[in-house]
Amino acid sequence: MDFRFDIIVEYAPYFFQGLLATIGVSLVGIIFGLILGLFIGLGKMASHPIVRWPFVWYINFFRGTPLVVQILLVHFGVMPLLFAQPNAIVSLAVALSLNSAAYVAEIFRAGIQSIDKGQMEAARSLGMTHAQAMRYIILPQALKRMIPPFANEFIVLIKDSSLGMVIAAPEIMYWGKAAAGEYYRVWEPYLTVAFVYLVLTLSLSKLSHYLERKYSTS
Amino acid sequence: MIDVRQLKKSFGSLEVLKGINAHIREGEVVVVIGPSGSGKSTFLRCLNLLEDFDEGEIIIDGINLKAKDTNLNKVREEVGMVFQRFNLFPHMTVLNNITLAPMKVRKWPREKAEAKAMELLAKVGLQDKAHAYPDSLSGGQAQRVAIARALAMEPKIMLFDEPTSALDPEMVGEVLSVMKQLANEGMTMVVVTHEMGFAREVGDRVLFMDGGCIVEEGKPEDLFDRPQHERTKAFLSKVL
Ligand SMILES: Nc1ncnc2c1ncn2[C@@H]1O[C@H](COP(=O)(O)OP(=O)(O)OP(=O)(O)O)[C@@H](O)[C@H]1O
Ligand SMILES: [Mg+2]
Numbered sequence: 001m002d003f004r005f006d007i008i009v010e011y012a013p014y015f016f017q018g019l020l021a022t023i024g025v026s027l028v029g030i031i032f033g034l035i036l037g038l039f040i041g042l043g044k045m046a047s048h049p050i051v052r053w054p055f056v057w058y059i060n061f062f063r064g065t066p067l068v069v070q071i072l073l074v075h076f077g078v079m080p081l082l083f084a085q086p087n088a089i090v091s092l093a094v095a096l097s098l099n100s101a102a103y104v105a106e107i108f109r110a111g112i113q114s115i116d117k118g119q120m121e122a123a124r125s126l127g128m129t130h131a132q133a134m135r136y137i138i139l140p141q142a143l144k145r146m147i148p149p150f151a152n153e154f155i156v157l158i159k160d161s162s163l164g165m166v167i168a169a170p171e172i173m174y175w176g177k178a179a180a181g182e183y184y185r186v187w188e189p190y191l192t193v194a195f196v197y198l199v200l201t202l203s204l205s206k207l208s209h210y211l212e213r214k215y216s217t218s
Numbered sequence: 219m220i221d222v223r224q225l226k227k228s229f230g231s232l233e234v235l236k237g238i239n240a241h242i243r244e245g246e247v248v249v250v251i252g253p254s255g256s257g258k259s260t261f262l263r264c265l266n267l268l269e270d271f272d273e274g275e276i277i278i279d280g281i282n283l284k285a286k287d288t289n290l291n292k293v294r295e296e297v298g299m300v301f302q303r304f305n306l307f308p309h310m311t312v313l314n315n316i317t318l319a320p321m322k323v324r325k326w327p328r329e330k331a332e333a334k335a336m337e338l339l340a341k342v343g344l345q346d347k348a349h350a351y352p353d354s355l356s357g358g359q360a361q362r363v364a365i366a367r368a369l370a371m372e373p374k375i376m377l378f379d380e381p382t383s384a385l386d387p388e389m390v391g392e393v394l395s396v397m398k399q400l401a402n403e404g405m406t407m408v409v410v411t412h413e414m415g416f417a418r419e420v421g422d423r424v425l426f427m428d429g430g431c432i433v434e435e436g437k438p439e440d441l442f443d444r445p446q447h448e449r450t451k452a453f454l455s456k457v458l
Contacts (some may be wrong), residue, residue, distance in 0.1 A: 122299075
């Protein structure tokens with residue numbers, strides 16, 4: 001079998017564009033997923049069941065339905081209500097953010113609830129407000145425990161951004177498929193794409209290990 | 219200083235406090251004893267509202283805990299608490315454990331908080347541990363740090379919930395001696411403990427709780443040597 005590197009070279013500018021798009025939607029998904037997920041996780045821990053209810057169902061929906069369906073709903077259902085010309089990259093980023101927020105919320109909740117009750121009580125007994133106790137006592141300890149599950153979730157998110165293909169969002173997978181179609185070749189474009197995802201996910205995994213080590217020694 | 223009237227508290231259908239009345243004067247050391255499950259911890263935790271109560275009232279230093287305009291955080295600033303399991307903050311050094319609340323709650327500048335912390339560490343005999351992490355301390359050391367941490371807020375009242383029960387026997391003495399010193403300095407203290415020697419020596423008054431009620435109270439020598447109630451006698455015969 002001959003491996004045609006010239007196809008990769010020729011398509012390199014597109015793969016590069018796709019790489020940037022993949023990194024972009026993943027970063028947006030991670031950042032907004034974290035912000036929205038923190039909020040939803042806190043909502044799910046509310047003491048009143050009626051306050052909890054919408055957050056519980058948000059999480060149920062986004063964890064219990066396929067991401068592909070969510071992407072299609074966002075792109076062809078929600079976005080046209082807001083924009084005349086929905087942009088597939090934007091739709092993908094929104095769907096990934098909403099989806100990862102559900103997982104992040106659960107990680108937050110589990111992390112916070114894993115901290116011994118005595119920590120909150122000690123903080124409150126010293127006159128700290130609930131918010132101060134969260135900020136100085138609970139979150140610093142909980143965040144450390146959340147690093148590995150967050151890394152897992154975001155690795156999944158990077159890989160799942162390839163589903164943007166179904167709405168023709170021009171991320172790296174889209175360009176891989178385009179190259180495959182143009183040259184009638186399988187190995188060169190898809191192995192290139194696979195390699196790119198591998199580099200991204202391994203980097204994230206390294207970063208996670210680094211953070212874990214950094215925060216476990218201090 | 220502390221006035222408790224008809225305090226009632228239930229967990230679901232289980233009534234844990236069935237109408238507690240107690241009056242604790244400034245500078246008094248009150249020791250609470252009683253069998254497991256009698257409601258001692260719950261009573262203590264109601265005094266700084268770590269546990270909400272259902273009925274009755276608690277007035278601390280003239281402030282009614284249940285009044286609408288009461289700022290609970292302000293009350294807690296004046297009421298220190300020491301827990302059985304220390305509850306030190308494991309991600310902070312001993313020094314930061316002690317300075318955090320004075321800096322964040324009382325808004326002291328760092329220098330003032332650290333000076334106070336070092337003074338308290340000297341008092342509990344642990345200056346050399348200022349930069350250690352809680353993990354590296356023995357149980358007795360951890361509990362002394364926890365006492366210093368509570369004292370750093372300069373509370374008017376200190377609550378102790380079985381402060382020596384989680385300690386190896388050889389470390390009980392070092393914690394009790396810190397508490398004794400504190401009592402001698404005139405701190406108002408409410409202490410739940412099974413250390414009858416401490417109760418007798420340091421306590422001004424002993425409350426015996428059973429089944430969610432204060433069954434009997436009195437000076438240690440009276441209560442220990444001439445208990446009036448059968449339940450008190452039965453309990454004391456087991457622990458003394
Ligand atoms: N958060 C809670 N939820 C439900 N029940 C509780 C809770 N806390 C305490 N109880 C129950 O209330 C009763 C009194 O508990 P409490 O901890 O006040 O007893 P105690 O006198 O301190 O006992 P011990 O000597 O074992 O510490 C017990 O039956 C206990 O099981
Ligand atoms: Mg108890």
